[in-house]
Amino acid sequence: MAADLAELKRMIEEALPGAEVEVIDEGGGDHLRAVVTAPQFEGLSRIDQHRLVRNAVRERFEDGSIHALSITSRVPD
Amino acid sequence: MAADPELKQKVEEAIAQNPVLLLMKGTPDMPRCGFSMRVVNVLEQLGVEYGAIDVLPALQPLREVTMEIADWQTFPQLYVNGELVGGCDIVEEMLETGELAQLLGVEQPEDAKLPEPERILPGGPQTSPPMQLG
Numbered sequence: 666m667a668a669d670l671a672e673l674k675r676m677i678e679e680a681l682p683g684a685e686v687e688v689i690d691e692g693g694g695d696h697l698r699a700v701v702t703a704p705q706f707e708g709l710s711r712i713d714q715h716r717l718v719r720n721a722v723r724e725r726f727e728d729g730s731i732h733a734l735s736i737t738s739r740v741p742d
Numbered sequence: 743m744a745a746d747p748e749l750k751q752k753v754e755e756a757i758a759q760n761p762v763l764l765l766m767k768g769t770p771d772m773p774r775c776g777f778s779m780r781v782v783n784v785l786e787q788l789g790v791e792y793g794a795i796d797v798l799p800a801l802q803p804l805r806e807v808t809m810e811i812a813d814w815q816t817f818p819q820l821y822v823n824g825e826l827v828g829g830c831d832i833v834e835e836m837l838e839t840g841e842l843a844q845l846l847g848v849e850q851p852e853d854a855k856l857p858e859p860e861r862i863l864p865g866g867p868q869t870s871p872p873m874q875l876g
Contacts, residue, residue, distance in 0.1 A: 711835070711836070712812075737831065737835075
């Protein structure tokens with residue numbers, strides 16, 4: 666099953682209300698990157714920020730639609 | 743699936759015994775994955791001593807172990823003082839901002855660079871031999 670970038674974006678936005686989310690295919694549909702700016706990241710370590718994003722799309726890992734997701738997380742200015 | 747308790751204990755011991763520990767695909771001298779190679783490159787630029795474990799011989803069991811230990815299953819994983827810092831993205835970002843040098847208690851190299859992947863030469867004087875889990 667191929668990854669649906671718009672769906673991944675929506676899943677992250679639903680898990681992190683107010684977040685700005687971009688999901689990019691970095692090549693071949695297999696190397697995805699989520700660039701996420703979210704107020705919920707404030708005060709969290711980077712790995713905890715990444716865990717929030719990963720958890721938002723966990724179902725898509727489990728059903729095999731995505732294998733790897735690189736994450737760029739930012740706290741809003 | 744529950745992680746193999748013996749393997750989990752070995753990983754926990756390795757994390758406890760090595761202030762800086764990299765779980766990677768391949769070895770520092772011969773990384774078998776571009777992301778692992780990039781983290782090795784960062785650690786070598788900072789000149790820190792680190793332990794390394796090659797996860798490839800037991801990839802799936804180690805994913806289960808690190809899910810339980812650190813709620814993370816992709817490799818590489820860099821642990822500092824017992825805590826998961828992150829994988830390649832986080833490590834490179836923290837090199838650029840100087841946070842990683844600070845965390846490791848070393849000086850930020852003036853020319854901290856993230857070279858193009860093809861220019862990274864694996865290995866170097868700072869590497870320690872990979873640990874055996876078996």
